[in-house]
Amino acid sequence: MKSLVAALYHDQNGFIISAELVLVSTICVMGMIVGLTEVSFNVNQELEDVGSAVGSVNQTFRFNGASGFKGGTVGSCFGDSYDDGDSQSDISCNVDAAPES
Secondary structure: OHHHHHHHHHOOOOHHHHHHHHHHHHHHHHHHHHHHHHHHHHHHHHHHHHHHHHHOOOOOEEEOOEEOOOOEEOOEEEOOOOOOOOOOOOOOOOOOOOOOO
16 A cells, blocks of 8 residues: 555656646636626626616606596606716726725
């Protein structure tokens, strides 16, 4: 048993393959980080576009009252005014901002 453990300890057959796998997996992980950062940025941009589209929907409505022989209803109206955050590019990333210490 002792000789088997010593033989496995001194065996170098899988070393090159392991080093190549570590190098390839490191490059793949770094590429995935860059790719997922771009995906995150573009998803945020699209969600901002959706929010701007929802904010620009005309939300005003009006209906007139109706009256008849035995009753009636009054009319109503609602007007949507401009809010902060209704325009494009309200969200921005401050990449150059250094953290305060």
